[in-house]
Amino acid sequence: MRTVAIFSEADRESLHVRQADEAFCVGPGPVARSYLNIPNIISTALITGCDAIHPGYGFLAENARFAQICADHGLTFIGPKPEVIAAMGDKATAKRVMREAGVATTPGTDILDSIDEALQAGERIGYPVLLKATAGGGGKGMRAVENSHDMERAFTGATAEAEASFKDGRVYMEKLIIDPRHIEVQVLGDEFGNVVTFGERDCSVQKPSHQKLIEESPAPHLSDAARSVLLDMAVRACKHVHYSNAGTLEFLVSGHDVYFMEMNTRIQVEHPVTEMVYSVDLVKEQIRIAAGEPLGYTQADLQLRGHAIECRINAEDPTNNFAPQAGTLTKVVFPGGPGVRVDTHVFSGAVVPPYYDSMIAKVIAFGASREAAIARMERALRETVVEGVSTTIDYCLEILATPQFREGRYDIGFLPRLLAHAVT
């Protein structure tokens, strides 16, 4: 299959540009003029003879309008149908749809149109609450609000950040559940109504900005009963909306309580851990499904094997509130060997531009057991060399060494507490 990559002027030297059969520049560095520039992207696809577009996991990946525009131009959008993205990708609508499907959701609101409306909702739900971008992901457009006094600034900040990141500034509110685990379910559905799950991922190691740093599959210490509830909810939800292609349902798990949080109607950054433990190429499956092929297997055919962990290598300074770092990578050496995978777009001499997410690589380690996966990850991270900018490598090693992570007993408050402890 031949590929055409798009890139911004800032990404001209990126690995994906080199590895594609063809590559087209679609705009300057700022995302609004390049990776969110729908006319240039569609035009590129048409003049290069593409028949399908894979939207990746950022920018326009959950933009129903983009998916519809693809369809209008005879291009296959590798993802769900536009109307499903609109329903499930829009997080406020998704919660309403989930309630209709009998899936438990956190107390929350639909789209909030004004600060006054947000203030009223805050009083009704009870503080603390969380403002979230309905088109969002990766912690962008998200603000925790402790009390009504903070609402105006949080609402303004969340809507502005969401507009800048997703071209959609709408936000909604939900009850902030203190220190739950963030556990998500990977699903695949085809055009024929078949839906399977590929187990769950625990993504509770999150920075204070709610951005994930370490993910693993399966989730440690998740009871079979709780896992069964999660997977059953995911299948029920997907069948309810006739979901096709890859998707992820995110849940907050607090004790025995499980709440649907949101659905990402796209492949996720952390999908490699699922690929490692299920020996599946999820992107290939996405393409097959988009081409109209049936799944060709059932849930009973899918067998979990071993354990996988992913560490995100970000160009960030963990000692300075994870401030993004831009600059030239003077030296880059990635690890290898059995059970180690690296997904990256950088190399020695590459320049990290200031415009985009700071993630420069993902290191994934697989083992027959969780202990083996951790040991392999520690070895892999020690082999990894990135010079020229600060990174999260050493910090990930510190996290892996903590008793909480070693024992698999952590929640989304774990990393913020660890950071606070380090400061004091």
Next chain:
Amino acid sequence: MGQGESLAPMSDEHPLSPVVRRVRGLAELLVGTDLLRLRIEREGEAIELGRRALHPDQVPEMPHDLGAIETHPVRADQIRADLVGIFHLSRPAPTEGDLLESDRELAFIEALGIRNPVRSRGAGRIVTIKRGDGEPVEYGAVLFEIDRG
């Protein structure tokens, strides 16, 4: 040429005679200049060296890698594509060397069925047309070089 040396005709002492070495030295001196002919007279004797003018095709090539050195003509403006699409020359088609008295449409980029004009952005002379009619162009592609001199 050193004092007291004769410019006598070459003798059988060639190839090592002082005269031969002097001629070679002069020849090397000539190569290092843009002179076509060099004549030296002294004490009734003369030696004259000449060379053929090089045909343009024989001019040695400059190294390809000039680093960041720009080789564009002085004051040449680059007109770049500001969107992705198919490049078409406007009619009548401009050609290299055309003088532009004022701002005019030189071409258009067809994208999603819309004709997006590419203008000269002022007067000048078209030095180069960088893209062919009907060619796909990416954002930032150089389409024309215009000498504003």
